[in-house]
Amino acid sequence: MDYGKYTLDNGLKLKLYTSMLKPRMIEEKMLILLRQGKISKWFSGIGQEAISVGVAMAMDPKEYILPMHRNLGVFTSRNIPLHRLFSQWQGKASGFTNGRDRSFHFGTQEYKIVGMISHLGPQLGVADGIALAELLKKRKRVTAVFTGEGATSEGDFHEALNIAAVWDLPVLFCIENNGYGLSTPTNEQFKCEHLADKGIGYGMESHIVDGNNILEVYTKIGALCKSIRENPRPVLVEFKTFRMRGHEEASGMKYVPQELLDQWAAKDPLENYVRYLNTENILSAEAEETYKKEILHEIDDNLKLAFAEEEIEADTGKELFSVYKEYDYEEVKPGAIIKNIRLVDAISDGLRQSMERHGNLVILGQDIAEYGGVFKITDGFINTFGKDRVRNTPICESAVVSAAMGLSINGMKAVMEMQFADFVSSGFNPIVNYLAKSHYRWEENANVVIRMPCGGGVAAGPFHSQTNEAWFTKTPGLKVVYPAFPYDAKGLLATAINDPNPVLFFEHKALYRSIYQNVPTDYYTLPLGKASLLKQGEDISVVSYGAGVHWALETLKDNKDIRADLIDLRCLQPLDIEAVFTSVKKTGKLIILQEDSLFGGVASDISALVMENCFEYLDAPVKRVASLETPIPFAKSLEDNYLPKKRFEVALLELLAY
Structure with missing residues (x-):
């Protein structure tokens, strides 16, 4: 590998070395513990440390990173205490999910890391939402999100890239092309020569980087981040690398030809970099041994802390209480001035007044800006609130739901309009698996309302007339509101937007313009869960x-x-x-x-x-x-x-x- 052309100071070169060494040594220890039955599962990133470490160290600590399960180097480079990582992997309370999820399925606002879910794709759209919030807050920050080559075939990947490109979002899409999706080789996953080529169709700048060369990764990502901060835009980076162990340890590697393993073993990012440092007299054998001893002691000391921690005891009350973020309902009583209006008007008024009340509220949806939405709920909103906060979206429900979650993670509120409730099936996964489960898993709420125009009686057929509330009442973590009158709709919508939990807000289309009621003209709230x-x-x-x-x-x-x-x-x-x-x-x-x-x-x-x-x-x-x-x-x-x-x-x- 060509390390000589990168003019970094020796102190930084050593820092990059120790930052790769730590996750490698942790992994080697975890593989031993796995064989001893002391941990239940392990997804190895051995051979890919240069990517995680290079990206994390090239970014500002205040910038969000959304890693995958082979990105241990992201967590260690952000200096998360090792005993907390070890406790997380053992399902103990000092971890990040209180034993409710495993491995890297967690996030932490303290370290600006947002972990994956097993469905992979939604986190790409979440990165879009986080980056959008950075733009709206006028902060010059990059959001980096990781995915593997396998997940680039998912619809969420394409939806997220399209949104990021259309909105010029400062997202660094990092593809770790490591050769196999579990056991399926890349030639059975995509036809293009390089995954970076997929960015072309979205008008997106793309790069190919040697993912095993730490100096190339760090230097290239550092330059890209600096450029993106000044000129916000999405960039796609394909890191060429290889997975040296099974998808997870139980999978084995029998499906990989030995000559291919040998070829990539020779490209090991840590071993090659150590040889370079030795040759350049930047790292001596004595110093190398000292670093290893220090890291080994750190690992052992933190493992003792994690192993000494008691196992979690189930507490039913605590478990049930943790599904939703606690919310103290704020009653705002209605004023005396009333007006006889339709259901559709009440919803529009409630949404408008919430936009006035919450400067951090963003509305997302198809045709909601100049057109005002197919039911004209947001008609005229862009004249008052601007297109930054009233955003037309491409037809990609899944990534828009995920982007709404990203806005919430980055301190904003989001209301998404499903053009018709029927179309929510295209965004079902992030609603029931991401929004609904996040607070229970790692205490991150989803401050998202999804408006659902629904119902029959309008001769719209099988794809525009469903009332599908039962799809969501089954899912713990979601709230479901379904008003029948204008007065209720306005007050309940205000509360749904105030509530920090995800709310599905059903609006019956046949009632929009047929039901009138006297409704207070000013802002007011009504409690959820009260018949x-x-x-x-x-x-x-x-x-x-x-x-x-x-x-x-x-x-x-x-x-x-x-x-x-x-x-x-x-x-x-x-x-x-x-x-x-x-x-x-x-x-x-x-x-x-x-x-x-x-x-x-x-x-x-x-x-x-x-x-x-x-x-x-x-x-x-x-x-x-x-x-x-x-x-x-x-x-x-x-x-x-x-x-x-x-x-x-x-x-x-x-x-x-x-």
């Missing part, structure tokens, strides 16, 4: 949400002799089940109406909870009414048959007569 009792009666309890509330109201209006409690849930997670229990204990009968298809829906859980907790108060079986077990159809006659509105009245009368 609304719309009607009171002794005969039966009717529970619903969204459009179902209006169907129930219409049915009760047509049957004035029925004295019913009508409960509008308003919020599905957290769920005000106590309001349901109280009503059932009074009436003895319960019917639950939902627009979603029956199986696995919210009504099923409410029914089960009532059966478990109020069985002795029931005078009849709990009745669920829902849409047909089919996709929602297009033709009006078919859609009317699909929706449960007409069937509800029949079921209600049958239950009353039981």
Whole structure:
């Protein structure tokens, strides 16, 4: 390797050496502990230390790095105490995830590191969001994100690169091309000669770097970072390297030809660099031995601390409490001035007033800027808040969700508009696996609201009419809001934006312009998880949400002799089940109406909870009414048959007569 052309001072060259030596020695120790059964799993980065160390040391400590599971050198170069790393790998409390996740699946704001999840791709979009926040805060900082050659085939990779290019985000995309994705060689993963070529299609500057040459990595990344800070833009860097051990140790390396292993062994980044330092009289044999002893003592001393730490004891209360970031609801009471407006207007007003209240709030979505969104919720917003805060996005839901998470990580708030709730399936992974789990895993909240225009009754067919709230009520860590009235929608949206946890905010399209209500003109909040009792009666309890509330109201209006409690849930997670229990204990009968298809829906859980907790108060079986077990159809006659509105009245009368 050509080290001679890099004119760094000898002190820095030695620092680069010791910074590579430490992760190498830690790994060698971990492999011994793995064989002894003292750790459960290990993903080796032996042979790739120059990349992690070179990138981390070339960056400012205040700049975020998003590493992968072979980037131990990033963590050690950021000087994370080793006993905390060791405790993390052993699932102990001094680690970063309280035993809730393993290896490098963690982040730490203290060291500006945001760890990966096993789905790999979303962290690329997270880097976009972090970098966007840096731009909006007018800070000249780079965000570096790592990925392997295998993950470059994922859609998230392409979505993240596209967003970064369109928005000129200061992101350094680092691809570690180490030859294999688990056992699949690169020639079975992509057709282009170099992964750096993938940047061309996004109009992105790209570079190829020898990932085993520490001086080349450090010098090139340092120069790129300096340039990006002054001229913000994304840059793609492909590091040519090789994985010298299995994907993880249990995988082995039988699928790799021995001659290929021998070829790359000769390119070992540490051994070659040591020979260079020895030859140039920068590192003596005595000094080398001293460094190794010092690091070995550091490893052993910190291992003793980690091994001496007690195993975590399960505490159910603590586990449940850790799913969400604690939030003290701030009540802002409505003023006296009211205006009769539609649901769509109430949501728009609430969003606008939240933008005025929170200078760090950014709205993301397709066609939301000049066009004002397909439902005109954000019409005129760019004139007031500018395109920095009201941002049109490419059609790439997954990376936009991830970018919203990145904004949150970097101290901002985000509201993302799914153009239609149906399209959330394209962004499902980062919602349920990244946003939902981050606080539980490493105490990092997702200050993100995802607006979900949803529902049938508008003849929009199977891909624009779903009400898919049950996809998310199942996932711990998410909050789900589903208002039926303008007053509720405005106040609940304000609270959802204030809440530091991820919120799915469902807005029924058929109600947007058909439901009017007197709504306070100024800013106010309503608590999440508090149902609304719309009607009171002794005969039966009717529970619903969204459009179902209006169907129930219409049915009760047509049957004035029925004295019913009508409960509008308003919020599905957290769920005000106590309001349901109280009503059932009074009436003895319960019917639950939902627009979603029956199986696995919210009504099923409410029914089960009532059966478990109020069985002795029931005078009849709990009745669920829902849409047909089919996709929602297009033709009006078919859609009317699909929706449960007409069937509800029949079921209600049958239950009353039981």
